[in-house]
Amino acid sequence: xxEKKTQALADVERIANDIAxxxxxxxxxxxxxxxxxxxxxxxxxxxxGMPGVGIADCELMSRSLGDRIEEVSFFEGSYDLQVSxxxxxxxxxxxxxxxxxxxxxxxxxxxxxxxxxRELHGTLLDTTDAAVVRIAAPEGETRIARDRILLMKQxxxxxxxxxxxx
Numbered sequence: 001x002x003e004k005k006t007q008a009l010a011d012v013e014r015i016a017n018d019i020a021x022x023x024x025x026x027x028x029x030x031x032x033x034x035x036x037x038x039x040x041x042x043x044x045x046x047x048x049g050m051p052g053v054g055i056a057d058c059e060l061m062s063r064s065l066g067d068r069i070e071e072v073s074f075f076e077g078s079y080d081l082q083v084s085x086x087x088x089x090x091x092x093x094x095x096x097x098x099x100x101x102x103x104x105x106x107x108x109x110x111x112x113x114x115x116x117x118r119e120l121h122g123t124l125l126d127t128t129d130a131a132v133v134r135i136a137a138p139e140g141e142t143r144i145a146r147d148r149i150l151l152m153k154q155x156x157x158x159x160x161x162x163x164x165x166x
Contacts, residue, residue, distance in 0.1 A: 009032055012032075012041070012069050013027075013030050015065065015069060016030060016043055016065055019061065019064045019065055019068065020045055020061065023057070023061060023064070025046065025047050025053065025061060026045065026046055026047070026048070026096075026100065027044070027045060028044040028046045028086045028096075028097075028100075029042070029043070029044040029086065030042075030044075031043075037078065038079065038080075039079040040079065040080045041079055041080070041081050041082070042082045042083075042084075043065065043081070043082070043083045043084075044084055044085065044086045044087075045057065045058065045061055045083060045084075045085065046085060046086055046100050047100070048100045048102070049100075049103045049104070050104055052085065052100075053085045058083045058084055059083075061083045062081060062083040065083065066081050069081075088154045088156050089153060089154075090153065090154075091151060091152065091153055092106065092124070092153060092154070093152075095127075095130065098124065098127045098133065099126075099127070101124050101154065102126045102127065103123065103124065103125075103126075104123065104124055104154055105121070105122070105123055105154065106121070106122065106124045106152055106153065106154055107119065107120070107121050107151075107153055107155040108121075108122075108133070108144060108149060108151070108152045109149070109150040109152075110144050110148045110149045110150055111148045111150065112148075120135055120137055120142055121137065122135040122136050122137035122138070122142070123135065123137075124152075125141070130146070131145060131146055131147075132144065132145055133145075133146055133149065133152070
């Protein structure tokens with residue numbers, strides 16, 4: 001990608017972040033795929049805490065962003081704009097992921113002190129210690145060192161329904 005297009009894409013990302021912030025949302029992922037004459041701009045959005053984002057949020061972000069980026073002379077050919085949530089199945093890894101998912105039901109696979117793989121269902125609590133994740137489960141609060149976590153995702157029941165927070 002040439003320097004002009006790289007700068008234009010940075011402008012589009014800035015516009016997307018500004019629009020998301022004005023709507024109380026955050027950009028989780030911003031990806032541009034150039035496929036010759038047809039390209040894809042994919043923007044994943046989320047909102048901290050419960051309930052996260054829904055279809056109406058994605059539609060509003062898509063309309064708002066689509067209107068604004070038409071002003072940027074970046075897209076010479078046709079392109080698709082895809083705005084969606086990060087999805088329930090997306091792993092929770094980064095500090096930003098932890099912050100956004102605080103208060104949501106999660107499923108955590110981790111190695112305990114005896115190096116045995118365990119699974120825990122509960123509510124992700126606010127994280128103040130960068131090295132430890134706190135989970136509120138029916139049996140009480142559990143603290144798990146982040147370096148022992150194998151996988152953490154939002155917790156859902158069959159049929160895609162989120163578990164109720166503990």
